[in-house]
Amino acid sequence: MAREIGVYGKGGIGKSTIVSNTSAAIAEKGAKVMQIGCDPKADSTNSLLDGRYIPTILDTVLEADTVREFRSVDVSKVIFEGYRGIICAECGGPDPGIGCAGRGIITAIELMKEQGAFEKVNPDYVLYDVLGDVVCGGFAMPLRQGIAKQVYIVVSANFASLYAANNLCKAIVRFGERGGGKLAGLIANHISTPEEKEIVNEFAAMTKTEVIEYIPYSRELARSDLQGQTVIQSAPDSEIADVFRRLAAKIAEREQQIIPAPVQAPELRKWGQSCLERLQASGIKE
Amino acid sequence: MKKLPLEEKVAPIRERRTGAIRAYMGTARQLLADIKSGKLKACDRAFTNTWTCSSSIMAGPIRMATVSDGVVIMHSPMGCISNLSQFLAPGLQPHEETKQDQGGYTPNQPATYYCSNLTEEEVIFGAEKKLRETIIVADKRHHPKSIWIFTSCVSGIMGDDIEGVVKETQAEVGATIVPIRCEAFQSRICQWGHDSAGHAILKYLVKKPEKKRNDMINMMASTAVWAEDRIHLAELLGKVGIQCNTVPDYAVTESFRILSEAACSVALCPTWSDYLGKGLEQEYGIPYVRDILPLGTARTEQWLRKIAVHCGKEEEMEQLIKEERAAVMPRIEALRKQWQGMKVFVSCGITRSLHLPHMLVNDFGMELVGINPFEFDEEAIVDLENLLKLTGGKDFLVHVSDCQTLEMANYIKKLDVDLFLGHRGSVGFIFKHGVPGLRVGVAYGSRHGLRRDMDSGRQMGFSGVLSYARYLDNVIKNPSFSEKLSAHTRLPFKESWYEQDPTVNMVDPL
Numbered sequence: 001m002a003r004e005i006g007v008y009g010k011g012g013i014g015k016s017t018i019v020s021n022t023s024a025a026i027a028e029k030g031a032k033v034m035q036i037g038c039d040p041k042a043d044s045t046n047s048l049l050d051g052r053y054i055p056t057i058l059d060t061v062l063e064a065d066t067v068r069e070f071r072s073v074d075v076s077k078v079i080f081e082g083y084r085g086i087i088c089a090e091c092g093g094p095d096p097g098i099g100c101a102g103r104g105i106i107t108a109i110e111l112m113k114e115q116g117a118f119e120k121v122n123p124d125y126v127l128y129d130v131l132g133d134v135v136c137g138g139f140a141m142p143l144r145q146g147i148a149k150q151v152y153i154v155v156s157a158n159f160a161s162l163y164a165a166n167n168l169c170k171a172i173v174r175f176g177e178r179g180g181g182k183l184a185g186l187i188a189n190h191i192s193t194p195e196e197k198e199i200v201n202e203f204a205a206m207t208k209t210e211v212i213e214y215i216p217y218s219r220e221l222a223r224s225d226l227q228g229q230t231v232i233q234s235a236p237d238s239e240i241a242d243v244f245r246r247l248a249a250k251i252a253e254r255e256q257q258i259i260p261a262p263v264q265a266p267e268l269r270k271w272g273q274s275c276l277e278r279l280q281a282s283g284i285k286e
Numbered sequence: 287m288k289k290l291p292l293e294e295k296v297a298p299i300r301e302r303r304t305g306a307i308r309a310y311m312g313t314a315r316q317l318l319a320d321i322k323s324g325k326l327k328a329c330d331r332a333f334t335n336t337w338t339c340s341s342s343i344m345a346g347p348i349r350m351a352t353v354s355d356g357v358v359i360m361h362s363p364m365g366c367i368s369n370l371s372q373f374l375a376p377g378l379q380p381h382e383e384t385k386q387d388q389g390g391y392t393p394n395q396p397a398t399y400y401c402s403n404l405t406e407e408e409v410i411f412g413a414e415k416k417l418r419e420t421i422i423v424a425d426k427r428h429h430p431k432s433i434w435i436f437t438s439c440v441s442g443i444m445g446d447d448i449e450g451v452v453k454e455t456q457a458e459v460g461a462t463i464v465p466i467r468c469e470a471f472q473s474r475i476c477q478w479g480h481d482s483a484g485h486a487i488l489k490y491l492v493k494k495p496e497k498k499r500n501d502m503i504n505m506m507a508s509t510a511v512w513a514e515d516r517i518h519l520a521e522l523l524g525k526v527g528i529q530c531n532t533v534p535d536y537a538v539t540e541s542f543r544i545l546s547e548a549a550c551s552v553a554l555c556p557t558w559s560d561y562l563g564k565g566l567e568q569e570y571g572i573p574y575v576r577d578i579l580p581l582g583t584a585r586t587e588q589w590l591r592k593i594a595v596h597c598g599k600e601e602e603m604e605q606l607i608k609e610e611r612a613a614v615m616p617r618i619e620a621l622r623k624q625w626q627g628m629k630v631f632v633s634c635g636i637t638r639s640l641h642l643p644h645m646l647v648n649d650f651g652m653e654l655v656g657i658n659p660f661e662f663d664e665e666a667i668v669d670l671e672n673l674l675k676l677t678g679g680k681d682f683l684v685h686v687s688d689c690q691t692l693e694m695a696n697y698i699k700k701l702d703v704d705l706f707l708g709h710r711g712s713v714g715f716i717f718k719h720g721v722p723g724l725r726v727g728v729a730y731g732s733r734h735g736l737r738r739d740m741d742s743g744r745q746m747g748f749s750g751v752l753s754y755a756r757y758l759d760n761v762i763k764n765p766s767f768s769e770k771l772s773a774h775t776r777l778p779f780k781e782s783w784y785e786q787d788p789t790v791n792m793v794d795p796l
């Protein structure tokens with residue numbers, strides 16, 4: 001049975017970077033990994049593919065001329081093998097500002113399921129890299145019953161990202177209670193100071209979960225990402241590569257699946273204010 | 287009057303604009319008091335027997351498909367157009383007279399309508415292109431004067447930019463494109479669809495008046511007002527030199543354009559024309575007559591006089607009224623003697639439930655025991671007050687419900703009703719309870735508004751009182767239909783239901 005993991009978090013927080021690097025670190029250990037980008041941008045897997053952007057599942061259905069063809073397009077055409085045999089797929093979706101991207105994610109994942117794409121690959125891990133907030137039911141698809149069982153939320157010490165994480169917790173409460181995905185933990189990104197660490201820890205405590213790894217700001221990581229590679233591939237001996245190896249090992253072991261306790265918005269804001277003051281006192285501009 | 291926001295893309299929902307409700311049980315006085323004090327409770331339903339779609343039915347693909355030089359496009363998956371297919375599958379068969387009256391629908395000309403037939407792919411990637419193509423194809427094939435676009439729940443959720451497509455495409459087609467934005471899930475009041483249509487007509491079709499015409503009025507009536515009535519009233523007014531510009535059914539595109547030139551607008555179905563009538567008043571200063579309908583002799587008189595004032599035809603009108611009255615009054619007097627005190631219940635859309643009693647009580651001497659309007663709102667307060675005046679202050683039951691037969695069955699036998707006049711959605715059910723009655727407005731059987739024999743379905747105007755009396759006479763003389771039917775029918779409800787409170791399913795607004 002594959003371990004199915006969904007990674008959520010505010011837009012631009014570093015989800016795709018973290019998911020790809022983690023996939024690479026898991027694959028390095030010899031496990032079979034599948035990474036699915038659930039974002040119309042379709043840029044999740046490109047650092048596993050030497051910067052290549054692959055055609056998407058929804059691109060292929062666009063080629064269908066009839067409704068019947070639509071549901072029987074061959075999705076295997078758009079499933080690619082990347083770094084260390086990681087299986088890469090992108091859901092894709094409409095151009096910005098048109099159509100219904102959420103419905104697109106639903107359809108793309110349904111198509112892969114219908115066609116047995118997962119059975120064919122038979123992966124040990126499936127990682128879903130999902131767009132920003134859960135904006136509508138479509139983006140919650142990987143949370144629903146039978147898809148991602150464990151959810152990690154990427155956060156930083158930035159209040160907006162914690163606010164988004166709190167909202168995601170609400171979605172997890174909804175689906176978790178029905179047997180859908182549950183929260184496995186938080187991954188903290190861009191953590192450079194003790195204050196920042198403290199803030200994400202406090203948030204974790206408030207919502208009854210834990211931060212499983214702290215990823216510092218890393219120029220190496222940013223550069224590598226831009227070049228279309230993971231640090232596992234481009235700088236295997238770097239410190240940051242080890243951070244991802246540690247993260248991968250924790251994810252591999254971690255069994256926790258909880259229903260988090262989201263905080264009421266006013267309370268969260270009040271707490272956010274106190275964080276800001278703390279950060280300012282320590283001389284960091286938030 | 288609140289200003290109608292014509293600059294917006296979508297008409298405000300009725301709940302918000304007119305405080306409309308779809309459920310109520312009480313008396314006329316209680317309802318008025320509750321509305322005025324703002325203490326309306328239990329005016330929606332947690333369980334409902336019937337429902338309809340604001341867009342695909344009420345906004346009017348069915349209606350606009352009768353515009354003889356127009357084409358309808360429903361921007362939706364196929365199911366949303368099925369209503370239209372059912373109504374119009376055999377093709378339109380308007381009266382010869384309708385055709386002459388309204389500008390040229392050829393008999394048996396099929397209704398022209400398209401569905402953009404949204405597929406899963408289009409829902410994901412957007413269907414603006416397909417809508418655009420549909421418009422262009424429709425224009426090329428039919429050279430219509432107007433293209434009516436109706437939106438649906440799905441197009442609303444995907445967020446297709448309908449107005450944007452219209453803007454982009456308008457220059458390429460000969461027809462005027464009229465986008466009717468009505469995403470059915472927005473409102474609990476399906477009559478909101480009428481407003482969506484009115485909103486779009488005002489925004490996209492009505493032109494700046496070139497001249498003001500004292501000899502023309504706008505007669506606003508949906509299919510629910512039979513062709514017989516529309517034609518009869520137009521003839522009547524024609525006698526004093528007043529022309530009727532009738533919309534929407536069987537109108538031509540030009541009829542909508544010149545709405546701004548009329549001396550006044552009269553509502554034959556105030557529910558349908560509420561938005562359009564008020565919009566014309568707001569934008570072009572055209573007086574809107576909604577409180578009086580030509581149902582019953584007294585009201586017909588008032589109605590004609592009102593129109594005469596707006597058209598400056600008072601003298602001619604008095605003459606006409608005199609002649610028309612003289613022809614019918616003696617026979618009506620005789621009927622009144624026969625029917626005096628008969629207990630009547632009217633269940634239908636606002637037009638009939640709040641206005642037909644004027645004929646029943648005033649001309650026939652019947653006693654109003656209850657009404658069942660489909661919805662109720664602040665606009666209808668005056669109508670209900672007028673009914674209370676009509677009954678001499680005697681209170682009566684008001685059950686606001688759109689053919690909720692479960693609820694009606696519960697109380698109808700307890701009410702002691704001699705005659706039940708109801709919409710086809712409920713009347714059969716009431717017959718099965720052994721209550722004599724008739725469909726409120728249709729004579730023998732065939733599809734309303736599209737019948738061939740002229741005066742049998744007539745209800746409005748002076749002679750309408752007589753033909754309606756003829757119609758009622760059948761069942762009053764011989765109530766055996768409901769007697770026999772009820773004797774041989776097993777009703778679906780448990781006996782215990784009749785002991786229960788009929789309002790159990792009514793809840794505060796959802």
Ligand SMILES: Nc1ncnc2c1ncn2[C@@H]1O[C@H](COP(=O)(O)OP(=O)(O)OP(=O)(O)O)[C@@H](O)[C@H]1O
Nearest residue numbers: 011012013014015016017132190216217218222225
């Ligand atoms: N710890 C880090 N150190 C330096 N740069 C980082 C770090 N994490 C992410 N980045 C950089 O931040 C940018 C955004 O990251 P990424 O695309 O992974 O975010 P995302 O959450 O997937 O965004 P989106 O929601 O738009 O998909 C990328 O250029 C990435 O290289």
Ligand code: SF4
Nearest residue numbers: 339341366438439470
């Ligand atoms: S989907 Fe919406 S628009 Fe279509 S028929 Fe149903 S309620 Fe009406």
Ligand SMILES: [Mg+2]
Nearest residue numbers: 015016039044
């Ligand atoms: Mg991303």
